[in-house]
Amino acid sequence: MAALIPEVVILRLPLYFRTLALLKEEKTEIVSSQELGARLQITPAQIRKDLSYFGKFGTQGKGYNVSQLLDELRQILGLDRKWLVALVGVGRLGRALLDYGGLAPQGFHVLAVFDSDPRKIGEKVGELVIQDVHKLAATVKNQGINIGIVAVPPSEAQAVIDCLVSCRIKAILNYAPIAPVVPSDMRVYNIDPVLALQTLTYHLKSLNTP
Amino acid sequence: MAALIPEVVILRLPLYFRTLALLKEEKTEIVSSQELGARLQITPAQIRKDLSYFGKFGTQGKGYNVSQLLDELRQILGLDRKWLVALVGVGRLGRALLDYGGLAPQGFHVLAVFDSDPRKIGEKVGELVIQDVHKLAATVKNQGINIGIVAVPPSEAQAVIDCLVSCRIKAILNYAPIAPVVPSDMRVYNIDPVLALQTLTYHLKSLNTP
DNA sequence: TCCTGTGAAATACTTCACAGCT
């Protein structure tokens, strides 16, 4: 194993992981690439090829043992440990994320939340107290935070990201509608509904003129 | 023009569009693929190639006229008109989206909001009254809704999406953490922070063992 | 028989490199 894995493959692994977790809940013990592919609208060959980058996990003639493949993917993706997260920006979006409750069960623990609005600082959000964004660096260091989530207005986003970079955080989930500039060893995943909608309209437009 | 445009290209166009809009606000009149690329961490050749699928928009020796290219992209992406949006699911996330205020300026008008929780139905959110999700089909037809945003719990999501499909909606922005099954003429864009975080951890993990 | 794992083939996408215009 362990040559250079294509990035597209890494993007699909969590999809497999989630579906396998569902299958396990449904008490399915064995699944074929065929069946997994049907649930994800991905070709079976693609799934087999993707998995083959990491090893041989299946049984010929049967398929994959759900629990076992789940364990393998957990390890491959690094989900067999806890990840410590800092959230920057406690507006509606930030609160929605905290409230969502889908992060902790997957091992993502938001340990600290920050904002630049003096009226919010000191306020409690669940178990956490909103801190001044200026304390970001100190808290990241003290608590050993691994991942930053940026949910601040666009005008502040690059500054916050620069700060996270200087804190040696290497992974950022960015909700701000900007194109962040970061060093090449950083991983940034951008989530922007407007960009998503704009790709959708391209296709809608071409529907009416086929 | 108008062969078959690669999907990756369509995913980048909104990025160009947004950056050009910013450049226009900054009163920049001309931009080269070089400069645009620097802001987006995309190679100049890529940008030129992407644009070349749609026509010739630049001037040799100078670059691209910002306003003009912006107009072209607006037309290409179908952003020169209004799009009517229905939001299904008015939890924290749905409210955060409505409150965000970034959709309307880009021509995405949320005309109707739905929920299945009887306690929420009739409640006002901004200018809109939350409707029973059972009225989705009727409202979509009456108001000519083009796009659905799904922000319901995962257990309800596929049913909501099936409903949107049967309403002949062709584009969905899905926030529910599921892998929706839809007919092939549908466009679904999925936004899922957990999947995003799980791709990030893959890379973080490999950082400590280089 | 059914399904995996995988080279090889096919396809898709990116980058190069340069002719040609300003």
Next chain:
DNA sequence: AGCTGTGAAGTATTTCACAGGA
């Protein structure tokens, strides 16, 4: 001198198709 537009070259990714094990 500088930059676009673009075939051609180079990579990357997907799909095929089949040997081989259960």
